[in-house]
Amino acid sequence: MAVVCFIVAGFLVGGVIQLVRSGATKFSVGLVGVLAALAVAGGVAWMLPGGDS
Incomplete structure (x- = not known):
């Protein structure tokens, strides 16, 4: 999903x-x-560890 955020x-x-x-x-x-x-902030936040995959 982070890749999609960066594409957008x-x-x-x-x-x-x-x-x-x-x-x-x-x-x-x-x-x-x-x-x-x-x-961009959403893509970075999605890549941060500690989330629900």
Whole structure:
């Protein structure tokens, strides 16, 4: 599941790059950036030991 979180984060980071290039609003860039950060944090948290596999 951690791999899926990292894949989603990769797509979202790509989306942030495209939004910046297209001149989107700061709100939309920030929102997608926060979602990407949450996906990375979820992937890292999923890989931490001590969970329920």
